[in-house]
Amino acid sequence: MSVSIREIAKMAGVSRGTVDRALNDRPGINPDLKARILKIARDVDYRSNRAGLMLGLRKKLLCFGIQMPSEGNDFFIDVRRGIREAVHELADFGLSVKILTMKGFSVEKQLDQIRQLLDEGIQGLIFVPIDHPKITALLDELQEKQIPVMTFNNDIEHGCRLSYVGNDYIASGQTAAGLIGLLSDGKPLKTLIMTGSVQVLGHNQRISGFHQVIKKYYPSVEIVDVLECQDDDQTAGEKVSEALERWPHLQAIYLTAGGVAGACEAIRRKGYAGKIKVVSFDLTARTQAFLKEGLITATIEQEPYQQGYRPVKLLFDYLLDGTKPPQRCLTHNRILIREHMLISDTIGTDVPSKE
Amino acid sequence: MSVSIREIAKMAGVSRGTVDRALNDRPGINPDLKARILKIARDVDYRSNRAGLMLGLRKKLLCFGIQMPSEGNDFFIDVRRGIREAVHELADFGLSVKILTMKGFSVEKQLDQIRQLLDEGIQGLIFVPIDHPKITALLDELQEKQIPVMTFNNDIEHGCRLSYVGNDYIASGQTAAGLIGLLSDGKPLKTLIMTGSVQVLGHNQRISGFHQVIKKYYPSVEIVDVLECQDDDQTAGEKVSEALERWPHLQAIYLTAGGVAGACEAIRRKGYAGKIKVVSFDLTARTQAFLKEGLITATIEQEPYQQGYRPVKLLFDYLLDGTKPPQRCLTHNRILIREHMLISDTIGTDVPSKE
């Protein structure tokens, strides 16, 4: 139990308002007095009480803006669930959010939506940034305005943000390679990589992490080709079909991004279901079905729920009492196999939603 | 933003104290008035504000008792970290805990320690129960005293508790079998099961979940024997050595419980490191080293951090405003392979601690 502001006021022989001015760098206080109060605070290891702060917040009310490319992307279903629950938990403390979404990645759209949120008056921004100079410039602007920013799911290389919550794409590629390697059992394994786009940093990192591990630990795994499907099911299906004709002895497919359902259907159509190892990412309803069926060997999930929940929580804490989150909060690369889908019971909140 | 007790008082034309009496079933209120107030509260969908409750709590102060068999068991390191962080988060709201620990499982010791905690005056109990009639009886007693109880890591069959946080042992056995099955690649795989004790329900469930999946999906996997090591490293080492002599073509070992380090050292001593597949549970420092080395193929972790964090949080919420947790909060069966150990960065709180 820490001391309260009232007790510090008593010790210093001043009013609570004055202690507040000293502790929170508010203007209009004698520097000597301020120093004296701060010394006392340090001596007794004063830390502000969150219950008091939170109750006080209800007079101000906090609003966060959230912007994300979630339209038509099932990955974001659990992200939204995480956001919803964080907001639900914090609503009593005066928090609300405004959410704007877009379909796919458009720099202009992202800029527009963020500006719209700013116009509506938000005290913090949470978004999935596109790595583009215009976005970086906007972040600089936000910093000047003292509006803190959290990124999630994808980070931005340059440009200042408070923290990132999401996948480490290199690590997830390494995990995928570790799996493929175990499945190869030290024997040759002809593997095709189907990626989303060579323009997308995360996809490339999933390939480079993969290569690193294959090279170091599993040299018998042979990568026959790297194809692109633009996260599109139809393209993925066509390219997988062609690949299976070209390499009829293909033994594994590594899907770094979207287009999973298209690829899987092609595999089934060609009669390779269960005969070829398939490793994918994330867990949509369709991926789940393929996993149950045994067509997908394993999928690597990146805790989407946490990617929604934590940015809200961390930003709230930061604005409440200045608690700084770590630069990067990496989510776990969760290997999911068919047997995970058998689970029959209620489950904690940070677990893939059923269906 | 929900309405406050003040507004309900205004609507009903009574004082806030009276509203409080109606809402919280406190004695000394006219039944008709109570009914009228409750109706208003329902109409405006009143829900108590956590910020207000929490600040009020500081006058009462809440103390939980925690009892667990953590001595000499590294599994509990992350459990304690989870407890510590939950308490840290909630200390501002008036929470503190008293922790008593024991080595191994002794019914008498457990009873003693719980009684000691009760004598010191706790408002809630969190513990790893031994499934024994005496413990069940104690739980009945606690229920009469209106002291809520959370179990974690192991549940108790009969006997009332608010909720359980922990592993589903059947599911974790299924997951292990799924892994072994994938590694078998549909070919025969001679597998030894080394269990802790056939007296322990959880260990048996890990075997029965394993059998279920093998029978259904991977009939080529052959279980040569089930041995017991009493969670003891030396016994595990000796029995694994003997087994490797008896079945020199053994291809996999499934370790359901403790004694992992002993088993692994025997495997290395016999020259089987990297040649035999090993699936274990949990992630101690030693398990981590064997995983990095490639001796352990995969280990299945059960989110020990969450097993510490969530019971504290859930019990606090329950005592704060009556929020009932689900009957069982199951932790995820996290498959960890060598590549997970390469992760180089800071990480969210619910992730295995590094070391």
Next chain:
DNA sequence: CTGAAAGCGCTTACAG
């Protein structure tokens, strides 16, 4: 049975 007051720890106008 009901109300008015005080308090939990903080912040925010408003006086002086």
Next chain:
DNA sequence: CTGAAAGCGCTTACAG
């Protein structure tokens, strides 16, 4: 530059 008061939403003695 500093203090006294009021308020955030709730609970808890204390009067009546």
